Amino acid sequence: xxxxNLFRRSAVERELDEELRFHIESQVEMHLRAxxxxxxxxxxxxxxxxxxxxxxxxxxxxxxxxxLRSVVQDLRYGxxxxxxxxxxxxxxxxxxxxxxxxxxxxxxxxHTAMLRTLPVKQPEQLAQVxxxxxxxxxxxxEPGILEELRRSPQSLSGVFALTQRTVNLCAGGAAERVEAxxxxxxxxxxxxxxxxxxxxxxxxxxxxxxxxxxxxxxGYSFWTRRFGRDPEVxxxxxxxxxxxxxxxxxxxxEFFGLDVAAPPxxxxxxxxxxxxxPWIWARLKPGVxxxxxxxxxxxxxxxxxxxxxxxxxxxxVPDRERRLSQRAQFLPADKGAPGFxxxxxxxxxxxxxxxxxxxxxxxxxxxxxxxxxxxxxxxxIGLRLAIGAGRRRLVRQLLTESVLLSLVGGVLGVxxxxxxxxxxxxxxxxxxxxxxxxFRLDFRVLAFxxxxxxxxxxxxxxxxxxxxxxxxxxSTLKRDPRLxxxxxxxxxxxxxxxxxxxxxxxxxxxxxxxxxLRNLRAIDPGFHPESVLTMxxxxxxxxxxxxxxxxxxxxxxxxxxxxxxVKAASLAExxxxxxxxxxxxxxxxxxxxxxxxxxxxxxxxxxxxxxxSAGVPLLAGREIGERDDRSAPEVVIxxxxxxxxxxxxxxxxxRRLGWPxxxxxxxxxxxxxxxxxxxxxxxxxxxxxxxxxxQEKLGEVTLHVRTLGAPALLAARIRRQIQALDSGLPVYxxxxxxxxxxxxxxxxxxxxxxxxxxxxxxxxLTCVGLYGVIACAVARRTNxxxxxxxxxxxxxxxxxxxxxxTLMLVAGGAIIGxxxxxxxxxLLRGLLFGLTPFSPATLAAATLLLAxxxxxxxxxxxxxxxxxxxxxALRHE
Numbered sequence: 047x048x049x050x051n052l053f054r055r056s057a058v059e060r061e062l063d064e065e066l067r068f069h070i071e072s073q074v075e076m077h078l079r080a081x082x083x084x085x086x087x088x089x090x091x092x093x094x095x096x097x098x099x100x101x102x103x104x105x106x107x108x109x110x111x112x113x114l115r116s117v118v119q120d121l122r123y124g125x126x127x128x129x130x131x132x133x134x135x136x137x138x139x140x141x142x143x144x145x146x147x148x149x150x151x152x153x154x155x156x157h158t159a160m161l162r163t164l165p166v167k168q169p170e171q172l173a174q175v176x177x178x179x180x181x182x183x184x185x186x187x188e189p190g191i192l193e194e195l196r197r198s199p200q201s202l203s204g205v206f207a208l209t210q211r212t213v214n215l216c217a218g219g220a221a222e223r224v225e226a227x228x229x230x231x232x233x234x235x236x237x238x239x240x241x242x243x244x245x246x247x248x249x250x251x252x253x254x255x256x257x258x259x260x261x262x263x264x265g266y267s268f269w270t271r272r273f274g275r276d277p278e279v280x281x282x283x284x285x286x287x288x289x290x291x292x293x294x295x296x297x298x299x300e301f302f303g304l305d306v307a308a309p310p311x312x313x314x315x316x317x318x319x320x321x322x323x324p325w326i327w328a329r330l331k332p333g334v335x336x337x338x339x340x341x342x343x344x345x346x347x348x349x350x351x352x353x354x355x356x357x358x359x360x361x362x363v364p365d366r367e368r369r370l371s372q373r374a375q376f377l378p379a380d381k382g383a384p385g386f387x388x389x390x391x392x393x394x395x396x397x398x399x400x401x402x403x404x405x406x407x408x409x410x411x412x413x414x415x416x417x418x419x420x421x422x423x424x425x426x427i428g429l430r431l432a433i434g435a436g437r438r439r440l441v442r443q444l445l446t447e448s449v450l451l452s453l454v455g456g457v458l459g460v461x462x463x464x465x466x467x468x469x470x471x472x473x474x475x476x477x478x479x480x481x482x483x484x485f486r487l488d489f490r491v492l493a494f495x496x497x498x499x500x501x502x503x504x505x506x507x508x509x510x511x512x513x514x515x516x517x518x519x520x521s522t523l524k525r526d527p528r529l530x531x532x533x534x535x536x537x538x539x540x541x542x543x544x545x546x547x548x549x550x551x552x553x554x555x556x557x558x559x560x561x562x563l564r565n566l567r568a569i570d571p572g573f574h575p576e577s578v579l580t581m582x583x584x585x586x587x588x589x590x591x592x593x594x595x596x597x598x599x600x601x602x603x604x605x606x607x608x609x610x611x612v613k614a615a616s617l618a619e620x621x622x623x624x625x626x627x628x629x630x631x632x633x634x635x636x637x638x639x640x641x642x643x644x645x646x647x648x649x650x651x652x653x654x655x656x657x658x659s660a661g662v663p664l665l666a667g668r669e670i671g672e673r674d675d676r677s678a679p680e681v682v683i684x685x686x687x688x689x690x691x692x693x694x695x696x697x698x699x700x701r702r703l704g705w706p707x708x709x710x711x712x713x714x715x716x717x718x719x720x721x722x723x724x725x726x727x728x729x730x731x732x733x734x735x736x737x738x739x740x741q742e743k744l745g746e747v748t749l750h751v752r753t754l755g756a757p758a759l760l761a762a763r764i765r766r767q768i769q770a771l772d773s774g775l776p777v778y779x780x781x782x783x784x785x786x787x788x789x790x791x792x793x794x795x796x797x798x799x800x801x802x803x804x805x806x807x808x809x810x811l812t813c814v815g816l817y818g819v820i821a822c823a824v825a826r827r828t829n830x831x832x833x834x835x836x837x838x839x840x841x842x843x844x845x846x847x848x849x850x851x852t853l854m855l856v857a858g859g860a861i862i863g864x865x866x867x868x869x870x871x872x873l874l875r876g877l878l879f880g881l882t883p884f885s886p887a888t889l890a891a892a893t894l895l896l897a898x899x900x901x902x903x904x905x906x907x908x909x910x911x912x913x914x915x916x917x918x919a920l921r922h923e
Contacts, residue, residue: 116439120446127447128454135451138412141811142455142502145405147462148804150495151470152401154463156394157490158306162381165300167238168329169380171203173336175326175343179372185383187326189319190353191374192230194346195328201339203331204236207316207324210308214584214776217272217284221776224268226286227303227310228257230319236329242266244280244295247315257317259289266299268311286314305383307475327379336376347374390474393793396874397470400552400804405498407548407808409506411815414541416448416510441511448507449500456499463495473796509537539855542819545812546859546896547866549805553892554867556805558878558885559797565880566791572721572730573622574661577613578783579757580621583768583775584746596675596739598771599653599747605767606751611760614752617653617738621748622660623786624724632734634692634703635711647688648723649734651741657683657718659750660783667699667716675739683716688732703734712736725790727879750783757782797877809899817903820852824907831911841912848911852904856897864889 128135163169175195177187186209195205208229215224231252239246241263251261264272264279273279283290291314302309304327316324330339351370377384583602599617606615620628632647654672657664665686674681682703689698702711712734720730738747749768753760765777781789788795824831831844871883881888 117446120443121450123443124447124450128451134415137814138415138451139455139458141408141411142452142499143458143462144807145401145408146452146456146459146495146498146502147466148401149398149405149498150459150463150491151466152394152398153494154467154491155470155474156398157494160381160391160394162306164237164304164380164382165239165298165302171330171332172237172379173328173330173339173376174379174383175328176375176377177347177372178375179368183375185325186323187374188347188350188354189322189324190350191343191346192319192324192326194349195326195343199342201331201334201342202328204232204329205326206230206233206236207319207322207326208233208304209316209322209324210305210310213286214288215284215286215312217282222272223776223778224311225308227313228316228322228324229313230316233313234263236327239297239301241295242298243269243277244293246295246297247313252315252317254318257315257321259286259291260315261294262286262291262312262314263295263297264293265303265309265311265313266297266301267309269296272311284312286312303382304379325383328376336378340376343374343376347372392877393474393796396797396877397800400555400801403548403552404804404808404811405502407545407811409502410541410545410548411811412451413506413509414538414545414815415818416507417538417541444511445504445507448511449503452499452503452506453496455502456495459499460492460495463491470796470800473792473799509541538819538822542812542815542855543858543862545808545815546856546900547863549808549812549896550860550863550889550892551867551870552801552805552808553896554871554885554889555874556798556801557888557892558871558874558881558883559794559801561881561885561888562877562879563791563794563798566726566794569722569726571623571726571787572662572719573783575623575783575787576661577753577755577757578659578661579749579751579753579761579764580779580781580783580786581749581751581761581765581768581777582746582779583749583777599738600672602749602768602771603653605771606749606764609760609763609767611754612751612764613754614655614659616656616659616750617747618656618660618750619651619738619745619747621786622662622750622783623722623790624748630705632688632703633705633711635701647732647734649736651736651738652683653738653747656735656750659752661752662721663719665717665719666697667714669716670735670737672739674737676742678740680712680740681715681737682712683718683735684714685718685730685733685735686720687730688734689717691732726787748779794877794879809896812896813899813903816852816855816900817906819855820848820904821907823851824848824911827911828914832914835914844912845905845908848908849901849904852900852908853897856900860893860897864893867892 164172166172174185175187175191176183176185189207192205192207195202199205206229208227210225210227212223213226214221215226229247229252231247231249234241234246235248244263246263247261253260262284269275269279279293280295282293284293285291291312297313303313304325316322328339330336351372355370603615603617606612628649630647630649652670654670654674656662657669667683670681670683684698684703692698692703693701698714698717701714703714704711718735721733722728723731723733749764751757751760751764761780765780768777769775834844867889868884875883
């Protein structure tokens, strides 16, 4: 009735508008004949008919108030409906909360790491210089580009360079490892970042003698954690790798540097960029695009390459061709350094797709439940239609209930998102999560969650609303079960088929990721990581000068080996399974005149007894020993891959290899087993191991300790023993070698864990949907089932009749889901290992699992139907 009154008021308003225009024009014409000006005539006419205008405003006010009252009434009725059916409400809200929460958590991390722009002035004007060659690109560029771009720039308003490294910071006698950022003096001024406390670096601070020292600016998070936000930190002196640094400022809290995943703790002058391969960034002038600035960059880079050409004669042919054929290119830098984006963008996109499919299944599940519930409300809806309610009004009422349900699920989903975000970061990044990646409930996340909730409510509510209000009064009343109605379930069954198909896609993806993780864990890395403890030490940069570091390390090994429970201990410049490493071109006496195109070899510097400590089997010859120092002939050990490459039919022990330009060739004294190098997916590279004690300067090294028992129990004692030699010596990255290997599987473990969780959640939702549809079908066919039993049908026949309907739904979903899984899993090809996306075993396992659980979900109402009493069933209405 209210809607009808509103329509009547709208008609009255239109009539008033027409009447008003007619009479105003008549009055204006009359006043013009009386000698008034046109302006006076229109003013008098407007005053005369002000009452009509007020009547029109009253109509508008009445319409707005009526609509508001109607919405409030719908909300109150929706809350009462939810309270009357607490079980349905709880199931629906929990399903939506999990689906919406998972999407909100992944979106929040995706926005924080991928979409958030840098908190600097006009970030859209920033561009990063990259070097591009055939088959690759890098962000560390030739330092000469900096000066070339600074010379009379036409398109740029500023250029700066930076690099990052981990250093020892000593303040107040306590040392720790921190992330230091080395920048040119115009870094902060080009970015437009002011100081939160004190001042930032200036161009006059960036002098060659201040490289890595002089003055420094603390990051806000580090200032809070290390100095407790003490404003007296200004003017204090700290030591970075032994160099004094005076603190002159603190950056604002919102500024995290240029890499969201690696915020700097302290920023110091770069000094001479030629000592590094820095990152170079530029700010474009207003109105200048990167395409317009690109020619200027290419010309500057070509001038740099010309300066390198005279000194390239001693380079190998591949190195010379690669370096001199490179070109420079600008990349958009408004979102910061691309490191985290490149590493995790694909992972987050896959997870977002998984979470989206789960939400789709939840929507289909709730839509099928709403369709079943609409049958019970057919009498109510038919009665409202009979007394004059319009279909549009009823659809709005039902959609309001659906959206209200999804909004409640969205509110609860925010709490799930907070928990899920932490789990996601722990699986994706690890324990040491930077504060810049922390969960922030900002307006973007809230807007995304609210929009997703409303869209979800409309998505699962529109079909039931249109189905419930379709047809005339009599057809609606016929669907009332209390009046003997039997609503068709075609749409409901279609939704269940969609759930089954989507579940097969998720289960197939989860199975592929689980098998990938299993295949990688089954790989033999070539060494025995059990009972090996590793820790990083950097004595050369603290109190031990380079020429004394070898003696210090020898004494350190003796002290560690004397600890009870230690079986062996040794050092290596790079950990056995380190993520990084060094590569070089080698010469072998078996191929003295061979081209250098395919002679790239990894190398490491290791100490005495290293391979026994690390668990790498020695296949021939001997290990590097205590006597292999700088006073002895230079020796190396090679792995199987290098031995088979250069001496496929002979014993390499006693042969020689070295660098092509070196006069001294190293003697091979041993061959060790092939070991994986930083990545279980990659093939074993050729490796050369030099004696650590024969190096001119020893720096940061990794201690490898093999223990008789659990290595973690000896970690604290070994650390105390090391610091007893030097109390200010930082010892960091303490972990077992097994943990280091397992850390490289972090992404695969995350995919297997989260895809398995999403798959099980989709499986549970699908089984609930199957159970609801079959239970509703059994309730609808109670009379028929009672008649069959009365005519002699066995219990088994009744159970099979119901199960057959269940299995038909599962089969329909499998017919759609298997091709969909084959199509979608092709996108995961680069993430798999040891199998292809077309895996019949995985698809069969996913389908059979879903069929078995679906049959169980259908068996429960089937068993209840088989136990019906025929007499009471025939009287059922």
